[in-house]
Amino acid sequence: MLGWDSRAVHAGREDLAGLGVHAIPLDMSTTAPLADVATGGEAYELMATGGVPAPGQTTVYQRLWNPTVARFEDGVSTLEGSAASVSFATGMAALAAVLLAAVAGGKPHVVAVRPLYGGSDHVLATGLLGTRVTFVHPGGVRAALRPDTGLVIAETPANPDLRLLDIKSLVSEADGVPVMIDNTFATPVLQRPLELGAALVLHSATKFLGGHGDAMGGVVATDTEWAVRLRQVRAITGGLLTPWPAYLLHRGLATLPVRVRAQQESAHKVAVALASHEAVARVLYPGLAECDPLGLVGTQMSGPGSMLSFEVDTAEHAEAIPSRVRMMTHAVSLGGVDTLIQHPAGLTHRPVAAAAKPHATMLRVSIGLEDPEDIVADLAQAIEAVC
Ligand SMILES: *Cc1c(COP(=O)(O)O)cnc(C)c1O
Numbered sequence: 273m274l275g276w277d278s279r280a281v282h283a284g285r286e287d288l289a290g291l292g293v294h295a296i297p298l299d300m301s302t303t304a305p306l307a308d309v310a311t312g313g314e315a316y317e318l319m320a321t322g323g324v325p326a327p328g329q330t331t332v333y334q335r336l337w338n339p340t341v342a343r344f345e346d347g348v349s350t351l352e353g354s355a356a357s358v359s360f361a362t363g364m365a366a367l368a369a370v371l372l373a374a375v376a377g378g379k380p381h382v383v384a385v386r387p388l389y390g391g392s393d394h395v396l397a398t399g400l401l402g403t404r405v406t407f408v409h410p411g412g413v414r415a416a417l418r419p420d421t422g423l424v425i426a427e428t429p430a431n432p433d434l435r436l437l438d439i440k441s442l443v444s445e446a447d448g449v450p451v452m453i454d455n456t457f458a459t460p461v462l463q464r465p466l467e468l469g470a471a472l473v474l475h476s477a478t479k480f481l482g483g484h485g486d487a488m489g490g491v492v493a494t495d496t497e498w499a500v501r502l503r504q505v506r507a508i509t510g511g512l513l514t515p516w517p518a519y520l521l522h523r524g525l526a527t528l529p530v531r532v533r534a535q536q537e538s539a540h541k542v543a544v545a546l547a548s549h550e551a552v553a554r555v556l557y558p559g560l561a562e563c564d565p566l567g568l569v570g571t572q573m574s575g576p577g578s579m580l581s582f583e584v585d586t587a588e589h590a591e592a593i594p595s596r597v598r599m600m601t602h603a604v605s606l607g608g609v610d611t612l613i614q615h616p617a618g619l620t621h622r623p624v625a626a627a628a629k630p631h632a633t634m635l636r637v638s639i640g641l642e643d644p645e646d647i648v649a650d651l652a653q654a655i656e657a658v659c
Contacts, residue, residue, distance in 0.1 A: 379422025
């Protein structure tokens with residue numbers, strides 16, 4: 273068995289040598305030639321019901337299947353250790369497909385552990401897709417289960433406060449109900465929830481998997497049975513990942529381990545520097561002992577990652593700081609090669625109910641590949657200009 277770095281470089285590229293190419297081929301066809309109605313119709317039927325075409329079988333239409341997209345999915349399956357992966361246009365399209373599959377399965381109740389990404393919280397809170405939600409804190413899952421509970425959803429580390437939860441305990445609390453872990457912040461480099469009993473792993477591939485801030489996508493790593501249901505939803509709703517972003521996201525997988533490790537090393541330095549800054553009230557970073565009371569870094573996660581948040585004294589100061597940064601960018605999103613800073617309460621978590629909204633004194637930083645000294649210096653000058 274290859275090591276994880278080797279797998280990241282080669283994942284999803286198994287058929288390239290046979291094709292006589294070295295880089296990932298980009299197949300942009302929206303439609304595929306048909307030999308006759310009978311074989312075309314058979315392939316259509318297979319894919320519309322969640323199957324995948326056999327080698328040589330026509331792929332009919334890009335909304336049903338595409339080889340460039342399928343290679344990215346194979347790559348994600350290798351890294352997450354899943355039987356299958358199903359990709360979507362965005363992380364939110366991936367979540368929507370999981371929710372619709374649960375509703376279609378007759379189990380529309382979702383137990384969701386807060387905090388979650390603002391968009392995920394929003395889609396659950398509105399019930400727009402036919403789900404009914406009970407929001408809980410870790411430890412509250414078992415009491416919230418109902419006969420029609422189809423999913424338990426959680427993030428660890430959570431967006432935006434970096435709270436960690438014990439996936440194995442969550443799975444046992446869920447008592448057989450499928451658990452979906454949003455693994456966007458950890459990536460499979462640091463954490464593989466399927467090995468801990470989760471049924472589904474969701475990524476906003478827009479973030480670390482792509483890693484360069486230039487392609488959107490979402491992907492769910494899971495078993496073959498869920499994959500069939502998710503492909504069916506995708507074929508019907510059309511929220512598919514298209515070849516060009518799939519190509520970019522797949523290319524990102526090769527450098528994912530080195531990026532994650534380098535960004536994590538810098539994040540640790542930035543967290544330590546912020547913790548000793550007199551204007552910083554609190555640093556939220558899983559690599560700081562006080563942020564990991566369950567000791568999950570080094571066990572569940574191989575490292576603390578490169579996302580951190582910090583709090584200053586007032587909401588006004590927190591809102592003013594991002595406008596003062598010089599090298600880094602004031603922007604939402606995360607997981608790319610450059611450092612981004614944003615105010616969760618005002619932006620990414622704006623739609624979240626007041627009772628569950630992040631503190632307005634909090635800022636979230638996605639640490640990039642710049643020199644850590646430059647990141648610390650830029651943050652310090654922005655904080656000192658305001659506080
Ligand atoms: C960004 C994000 C999402 C949503 O993904 P999109 O690609 O923006 O649709 C979901 N979960 C987490 C943790 C995220 O950070």
